[in-house]
């Protein structure tokens with residue numbers, strides 16, 4: 001069985017001590033950094049953008065998994081590539097020419113991801129799945145950390161796993177939103193490969209230990 005991945009979301013970290021938070025993730029059992037970019041249009045919130053990611057990239061020693069919650073993401077693909085981002089995920093709902101967008105991301109040397117909102121069926125990815133490196137199944141409505149996990153995610157993960165198998169694709173399934181020690185193992189059992197965790201990690205009293213426990217939970 002392939003290695004399961006934990007990606008702490010810096011959205012829930014202490015921005016006033018960002019370097020310290022990055023070092024914590026560097027030293028921890030976490031595998032990736034998850035970076036949430038929000039534009040205040042696609043989602044009703046604004047997080048951080050290029051200058052902050054540039055600063056993060058200077059200190060982070062693990063892959064940068066970047067989740068764009070923005071309209072018209074094609075405008076910035078080259079910029080994110082130049083910043084050294086490793087994975088660039090766009091929203092299905094924001095891309096009228098998804099196949100073209102995926103090719104453009106790969107042409108800049110990044111892994112190409114597609115995120116789907118809770119109301120978006122995994123069936124809509126059938127025709128592009130072989131071109132997608134990562135699918136982020138949103139288990140909350142995007143825009144904010146600290147929300148409650150939506151239960152029908154389990155079924156979506158199982159259905160998506162079937163599509164990936166049937167199409168002989170190598171796509172990773174990533175779950176984003178409300179992930180904690182209570183749902184982590186069940187998500188993996190349904191077919192997830194990557195779990196994003198924001199509040200559960202950074203709002204805990206010992207984030208390093210929390211990451212370690214999550215990793216043990218899904219091992």
Ligand SMILES: O=C(CO)[C@@H](O)[C@H](O)COP(=O)(O)O
Pocket residue numbers: 009011012034036067069140141142143144145146147176177178179196197198199200
């Ligand atoms: O993309 C998003 C929210 O839109 C996520 O990446 C959150 O940052 C996850 O935070 P928690 O739900 O784990 O607190």
Ligand SMILES: [Fe+2]
Pocket residue numbers: 009034035036067176196
């Ligand atoms: Fe995210």
